Amino acid sequence: MDIFTASLWGITGAAFIAALVKDKQKTFNSIKMARGMMKNMIGEIVGILFLIGLILTFIPPEVIKNILGESNLFISTVISALVGSITLIPAFVAFPLVGSFVDAGASIVPAVAFLTTLTMVGIVTFPLEKQEFGLKFAAIRNALSFVFALIIALTMGVIM
């Protein structure tokens, strides 16, 4: 376990004990709620983790590097952003998936674009958003989020 994870465990453990001391019942109730949420996701988590193995076995790193590497950065970034906009998987399972692509040689620029549009732009939830906030709000918010996802991604590429 690296230092970062270990310190997260430390902080979380301390907060957890403090919460237990303060109000045992309240803390247990919220754990029950969080457990329900986890239960809904566990199938997807296990599925994605084993999918990563398949991807790494059958798609050679050179191919990942070619498609998502530095060579055709702009196109791969826009496509990643589009894929992120239409996919509806919890961000929770997206991080290991994207991490495995980056480990295999993908550039971080399309990775960031995908992660950002995945959560901020929602084509699938668009009808719901339109119903609650109106067409104009939903359309402009999603369009702006898409553009800024690209800007964030390209800026990250320049800095890192």
Added chain:
Amino acid sequence: MIEIIKKNKLLTAVSLAYVFLFMAMPDKAYLSVKNSMYYIIEMLEIMPVIFILTSIIEAWVPKEVIINGFGEKAGIKGIIFSFLLGSFSAGPIYAAFPICKMLLKKGASIANVVIILSAWAVIKVPMLANEAKFLGPNFMGLRWILTVMSILIISYLMTVFVKKEDIPIGEEKSLSKATGIDIKEQYCIGCGLCEKLMPQHFKVIDKKAKWKESTLNDTQINELKAIIDKCPVKAIDFR
């Protein structure tokens, strides 16, 4: 059984692929499991942390206080509140829709609602821990800074393009004319709070709260009003 498969389409597909692979190319199958192992171990290291963080945030961040005090807050204070509310929340972005709608009704600005929605989507605290684990703390930190700046710009641009008149608020219905209760099923998380508080009016069936039809008198309307405010995802309203 069919229910389980339907709920876990991805897992089913991946399992089938592995079964097929173990029969056709066992060496590739072993390699795949081996390749997955690293990420599985990483996930097991971080999952309990995320799980407990989510629980603690849910229990101890006074979301009700934030939401109820929102109407009067504006300026820098409103912006900070919006970021906090979005960052310390759980669930997907559409879970934020009814809460934001209610805040709009209470007088929150469009800019702040956009901040809540965006922060809710991208920069939730437990997710940041997960991101740092798989992509590195530097990656997470830089993306966080850039995202916060982008959200501020987006929220400003939204107020330029979208005015409050563009948003279907729905006029306040006069309470005496309420004929029943409407529950938005797509938002209901089946927590059962309404059933616990008013078992005579609500029942949770298949993880969704249902309204038991009945006529309403003034006392009941007042009691129901309290339930509507208590619903954690704001899925209940008068019809």
